[in-house]
Amino acid sequence: MLIHHLTKALFTSGRPLTLRFQIHRGFRVTGYKRTDSPGDMIRRTPIKRVLCVAEKNDAAKCIADIMSNGRMRRSEGLSVYNKLYEFEYNLFGQNVTVCMTSVSGHLLALEFKAQFQKWHSCNPLLLFDAEVEKYCPENFVQIKRTLEREVSQCQVLVVWTDCDREGENIGFEVIDVCKAVKPSVQVFRARFSEITPSSIRRACDTLTEPDGNVSDAVDLRQELDLRIGASFTRFQTLRLQKIFPASLANQLISYGSCQFPYAGIRLWNDSNPSRHFIPEMFYKIR
Numbered sequence: 001m002l003i004h005h006l007t008k009a010l011f012t013s014g015r016p017l018t019l020r021f022q023i024h025r026g027f028r029v030t031g032y033k034r035t036d037s038p039g040d041m042i043r044r045t046p047i048k049r050v051l052c053v054a055e056k057n058d059a060a061k062c063i064a065d066i067m068s069n070g071r072m073r074r075s076e077g078l079s080v081y082n083k084l085y086e087f088e089y090n091l092f093g094q095n096v097t098v099c100m101t102s103v104s105g106h107l108l109a110l111e112f113k114a115q116f117q118k119w120h121s122c123n124p125l126l127l128f129d130a131e132v133e134k135y136c137p138e139n140f141v142q143i144k145r146t147l148e149r150e151v152s153q154c155q156v157l158v159v160w161t162d163c164d165r166e167g168e169n170i171g172f173e174v175i176d177v178c179k180a181v182k183p184s185v186q187v188f189r190a191r192f193s194e195i196t197p198s199s200i201r202r203a204c205d206t207l208t209e210p211d212g213n214v215s216d217a218v219d220l221r222q223e224l225d226l227r228i229g230a231s232f233t234r235f236q237t238l239r240l241q242k243i244f245p246a247s248l249a250n251q252l253i254s255y256g257s258c259q260f261p262y263a264g265i266r267l268w269n270d271s272n273p274s275r276h277f278i279p280e281m282f283y284k285i286r
Contacts, residue, residue, distance in 0.1 A: 045186070050091060051154040052100040052190075053147065053174045055161040057082050059195060060102035063160055066200045067098065077101055079142040084150070091156075091204060099150050103143055106166075107173040108134040110222050112230070119234055127231040132223060134173075144177055151178040151185055159210055160190045160203075169218035171210050229256050 054060035061083070064072045068087030075084045085100040116122055116130040136144045151157060157178050159171035175187055189210040192203040232255035241248045 045155070047092070047094055047096055047155040049097045049099065049154045050089075050156045050158060051147075051151050051178070051185075052098055052158045052160050053171075054100065054102040055167055055170055056104060057102045059160070059162075060085060060100050062195045063200055064098075064100040066195070066197050067100070067204070072100070077143070077146040078149070079104075079140075079146060082143050082146065084146075089204075096156075099154070100160075101146060101150065103147075103161075103170060103174060104140065106170055107136060107140055107144060107177065109137050110134055110226050112226070119238070124231040124235040124238075127234070128227050130227075132226060134176075136177075147174065147177050148181045151182050154182075154185060156186045156188065158188045158190055158207065160192075163191055163193065165214050165218050168211055168214040172212070172215040175210065225257055229254075 052060075052063070054063060064085035064087060067089050068085075072085040072087040075086065077084050081104060082102050087098055087100075089096060089098045091098070110132055111117065111134075112127065113131045113133055116127065122130070157175065159174060161167035161171040161174070171189065178185055179187075187210065188207040190203040190207060192199045233253065236255060237248075237251070237253045240253055241251070
């Protein structure tokens with residue numbers, strides 16, 4: 001059954017079933033049946049203000065410029081790198097005030113709980129079952145506070161992060177932060193492939209729901225990377241330091257699930273051409 005749930009989280013993007021991966025709480029599976037489209041539901045609810053969140057400040061600026069026809073009003077957020085762009089727009093058949101802002105990639109990070117963070121706190125093997133949690137790194141706290149402040153004044157949140165797996169996961173980080181402050185905020189996802197007037201306006205007209213399955217796949221990958229990387233790095237570093245104390249006493253011997261395949265590619269690329277290299281004449285313009 002667990003494998004079935006993992007497969008659904010990794011490979012399913014449809015919505016007949018809502019599958020949410022809960023960090024250190026297992027899986028929760030709930031039936032899902034939609035009777036109204038998001039647009040139909042929101043049209044029956046008067047809204048005054050909408051918060052839109054892009055993945056980077058440049059994207060927020062360009063999207064706001066298109067939606068406002070160049071008439072946006074810029075103001076400062078609590079983060080000096082993530083501005084606020086305000087304008088009026090007709091959304092869901094209503095004239096609303098839009099506040100467009102951004103994050104700077106992932107807003108949250110994954111870490112073991114405090115009792116497992118020190119290297120000698122436990123056997124590295126226990127890290128495969130140790131509790132983990134998401135937190136906001138110090139350099140992103142001001143972005144988080146901006147979102148919390150702005151969403152408190154809004155009835156709707158629209159996620160404008162990149163339309164890939166990482167973007168979907170970043171979108172859910174934004175949703176989690178905003179929902180913690182205002183649980184009643186209604187959430188929508190803008191789907192776009194490029195930042196052009198036609199693509200952005202099409203996305204506004206076809207707002208949908210964020211895809212929890214796609215985000216869950218990223219959560220799962222992040223947790224696997226953390227557990228595998230931390231446990232093997234601690235194990236081999238502590239073990240080899242005992243065997244070679246003179247040369248490795250102050251050395252970190254890192255292990256990462258993506259490092260070894262990359263190392264193999266690098267070794268092959270660096271060594272193989274040297275055995276089959278055929279010199280050729282080449283020219284350059286001085």
